[in-house]
Amino acid sequence: MFLDRVKLMIKAGDGGNGAISFLRTKLVMNGGPDGGDGGKGGNVVFVATKNMNTLYTFSFKKKFVAENGGNGDKKNMTGANGKDVRIEVPCGTVIIDAETDKIIADLFEDGMEFVALRGGEGGHGNAYYKSSIKQAPAFSQTGEKVKQKEVYLELKTIADVGLVGFPNVGKSTLLSCISNANPKIANYHFTTLYPNLGVCEVKGQTFVVADIPGLIEGASKGQGLGHYFLKHVERVRLILHLLDISESEGRDFIDDYHKINKELSHYSAELAKTPQVVVFSKTDLLGDDELKAKISRFEREVGLEHIEISGATYKGIEELKKLTLEKLSKIPKKPPIEVEEFDFDRRQKNTIEITREDDGTFVVEGGKIDNFVRGVVLDDTLSFAYFQSRLNDMGIIDMLKERGLKNGDTVKIKDIVFEYME
Template sequence: MFVDRAKIIIKSGKGGNGAVTFRREPFVPEGGPDGGDGCKGGDVIFMADASLRTLMDFRYKKKYEAENGQDGMKKKRFGKNAEDLIIKVPPGTVVIDEETGLVMKDLVKAGDSFVAARGGKGGKGNVHFKNSVRQAPNFAEAGGFAKERNVILELKLIADVGLIGFPNVGKSTILSVSTNSNPKIANYHFTTITPNLGVVEIFNDGFVMADIAGIIEGAHQGAGLGHKFLKHIERTKVLIHVVDISGSEGRDPIEDFDKINNELRLYNEKLALKPQIVAANKMDMVSADDPKYLEFKAYIEAKGMKVFPVSAPIHEGIHELMAEAAAILHRLELETPEEEEQYEFFDFERDDVEEDFKEVYTSVADDGTYVIEGKQLKKIFDSTNFNDSGSLRYLYKYIEKKGALEELKRMGLEEGDIIRVFDYEFEYIEEF
């Protein structure tokens, strides 16, 4: 089964906590601190792997978690950093952040990779908190936060040439007779419900061609197979527009041609600007001097495009059609390549890019309790030993330094009121 879209949850590893340990030496308070640092949590990395063709694996497994970093140990020891989690996807996969809708990375080529969620930093051991006043710190720093993110994986086929046109005009037959592909072929609409790829070998060279099915009037709004297939045209360099010149289903070839191109333009203006070759298929049902064919040929050539009369089942005109596609591809390779659109996505959980990471926020809860919150505050809170006065003083000094108490006073804080810092509550007492 061809799967080209999936939603998954990724979570990086939490950083290891710093250790609170003491060495044993005579005449040294509690032996002296020697707690080692915690280790970094694992990153979540997406990598394009040429051996993969679909996103099938992500239908069954929805959550991917990297390892947590190891906690620090005594004698200033720390373990190795956690292993990164590498998630392999097919080349052509676009990774999108579901919350913001931003493209995180477009993994076009095999080997392309990027870090989608960074692991938390390791916390410092208590040896770092020793000073001239605090000789035996009974607290250490907690490890950095893990990052959890919902992402959308969207696969866009990588093909040089795309076959487009209304259903049942013969696209799959053209693909089957010109490549090594074996698509499903039948005389009804939407025979092709998944994209098919094949390699055209011509002039001691070759190119990849895809049958882009499911496009009808209204496809840009999701009609038919709509967006499911239109997105696969975006990476193609040349389009072969297949038209049923016989009008065997009662449609007009010129109207068919205009409707499909209109759908391309409405979906993405750039698609309508791609080089097009027109294949007038089912010529075995009309003659070369048929007025309908001649009118169609004149209409298309007036737009600056070439028309190739084709009868796919008997291979008539197929070689000439593929030769023209190869020639256009060759010309495009000689031209200056258009710069691909680059996306920038920042992991806002990183300390060095998130401006408000060290900010403290104050509010008043419905029950009248005064609340203090903040991401860096949470990290310090998790590091606090509430049975140690030095550790509590470190937490209090941080809150005071950030101006949280002054802000609460402006909000009406008075002596005897309750202040809540996460799940810890204390009574506020004025100092004199």
């Protein structure tokens, strides 16, 4: 099975909670606060590897969750940081935000890494809150909770060369002759059901060849499987366009040439501009004179660079490998897909927004608030007093007053609802 688009659920680890603890030893009865901070949650990291070429593994596993940070402990022990979850994907995997459909990364090169989601921050332990006024804070901060997200992975194969042509023209045969790949070859249409990749070596240099199956007339409009696979030709630098010059299936080979090109240009204007070399296959099935006559006709009517091969006798195979390498040396690598400036893992830590409900209640929201209320323990007077004084320090009371806050008005901050008193 070939899988080149999947939806995954990913989640970074939550931060660990800070601890509440006071030092107690034989010698010190009522020591100071020593609750340690919580550890940071693990990240979600995607890693490109050349050892995979489909997204097949994701048909079983679609959920990836990084480890949560450990909670802080007594004796100022910081919680352990959560382990990252590392997701290996084939080179050429594009990561798309399922919510906005925006591309967030293009992992085009082996070893490339992308941190998609960062783990939550650990909460501070009560030791952190000790000050000259609060000698014994009996509260700590909870770890930052992070949300899960959904992404699509879409594979746009990274190959240097794409083999295109009608079914049965000998694409897989050619791939098996020039590379280490061992594709299925048979005398019927759609033998190959998904793109095969092979590495071809010439004079100590290598390039990657992809056999793109299923292209037929109407492919760009969704006929057959071709349209589905055209995205794998998008990034090739050179197209080897195979034409069965023996016309073993009764079609006109020049007609085939135009039809395939039409599909490529319908799919994308960019693809139509990709340099091509025409490869005449199955030349062993023609006599010399017949072959010559057909080639002259092609030269008159089309006039594109071409080469003759036979997968049966190996004629032209070495020449084709050398020609391909020579061509590639002059064509620059395609750049990765441009990714828009966009923070997928957006956490607006500094925002404060004030709105009013129908009954006049003031609602305070925003990233800064999320962070701040993590430390409030409602049934602890010290903690609540700390919360109130921080509301002043942070300028939130002033902001509320600007919006018309008066004595007796109700204020809602996350789960905390209180009546304002000057």
